[in-house]
Amino acid sequence: MSQLSFFGADTAPPALSDLSGLLAAQGRIVMHTADTARISVTVDAPWRASAIADRIVATGLTAEIGATPGGFPLVRTADGPELVPLATAWSRGGIKYVPIGWVPNAGALRIWFLAAGRMEVEGERYVLGLDPDAPGTHVPLSEALMLAGIAPTLISPHGAPPGLRVSGPRRISRLDESIGAPPDHPEARAIWPRHEHFEHHM
Numbered sequence: 001m002s003q004l005s006f007f008g009a010d011t012a013p014p015a016l017s018d019l020s021g022l023l024a025a026q027g028r029i030v031m032h033t034a035d036t037a038r039i040s041v042t043v044d045a046p047w048r049a050s051a052i053a054d055r056i057v058a059t060g061l062t063a064e065i066g067a068t069p070g071g072f073p074l075v076r077t078a079d080g081p082e083l084v085p086l087a088t089a090w091s092r093g094g095i096k097y098v099p100i101g102w103v104p105n106a107g108a109l110r111i112w113f114l115a116a117g118r119m120e121v122e123g124e125r126y127v128l129g130l131d132p133d134a135p136g137t138h139v140p141l142s143e144a145l146m147l148a149g150i151a152p153t154l155i156s157p158h159g160a161p162p163g164l165r166v167s168g169p170r171r172i173s174r175l176d177e178s179i180g181a182p183p184d185h186p187e188a189r190a191i192w193p194r195h196e197h198f199e200h201h202m
Contacts, residue, residue: 014055014058014059015059015107016060016061016083016086017086017108018055018107018108018110018111019055019077019083019086019108019111020086020090020102021104021107021108021109021111021112021114021115022039022041022052022111022115023090023096024104024108024112024128024130024141025041025111025112025115025116025129025130026042026129026130026132026161027040027115028096029083029086029087030087031087031088031091032079033079035081036079036081036083036084037079037080037084038076038077038078038079038080039056039076039077039083039086040075040076040077041074041075041115042068042073042074043074043115043116044072044073045073045187046073047185048073048114048188049065049073049074049075050065051188052114052115053065055107055110055114060082061078061080061082061083062077062078063075063076064076064077089102095136096134096136096137097136097137098137098144102144103144103147104144104148105148106178106179106180109128109148109175109178109179110179112128113128113175113179114183115129116128116129116130116161117179117191117192118163118191119190119191119193123172123194124172125165125166125167126165126167126172126175127155127163127164127165127166128145128152128163128164128166129161129162130162130163130164132161132162138154138162139154142154142164145164145166150166150171150174150175151171152164152165152171153165153167176192176193176194
């Protein structure tokens with residue numbers, strides 16, 4: 001029996017809820033007043049920052065690309081009331097918290113991979129990075145990804161950020177189907193899941 005498909009990020013219209021993918025990764029959301037909030041994320045490559053900024057703008061928000069004191073690309077939204085529901089849902093007492101019942105849709109999965117996706121073994125293992133500063137989110141995010149139809153393995157490799165490893169042809173196919181095509185950049189294409197690497201195993 002084949003698994004039902006759901007719309008990938010290439011076809012689903014962008015939504016503010018997609019930005020929850022940044023919070024599943026190493027993103028931060030801060031409420032500056034009772035009625036405004038901002039999301040920011042530090043990434044390891046300029047192509048990630050550009051692609052995330054494009055997705056933020058597609059949701060109707062303003063995006064700004066800067067740099068951390070250490071020189072890493074930093075993407076952030078402007079302060080706005082639109083992000084208050086996300087801030088409320090994803091925090092408990094100032095600590096990042098995965099909302100009960102949250103399941104990443106295609107848009108959130110794409111942004112999650114843009115922020116923290118990496119390849120371990122070409123065509124065989126891919127990882128959605130987790131926030132090393134929010135260990136309490138790791139197990140709930142593993143369960144959320146499983147509910148999205150992509151059963152992962154929670155890993156904490158030495159010298160690399162923790163993450164959710166996706167392996168096996170069907171799970172990788174599901175991930176690939178969800179996150180859509182890579183950004184038009186060679187570094188993105190080099191780490192992106194691609195059908196031709198596992199179709200012959202199906």
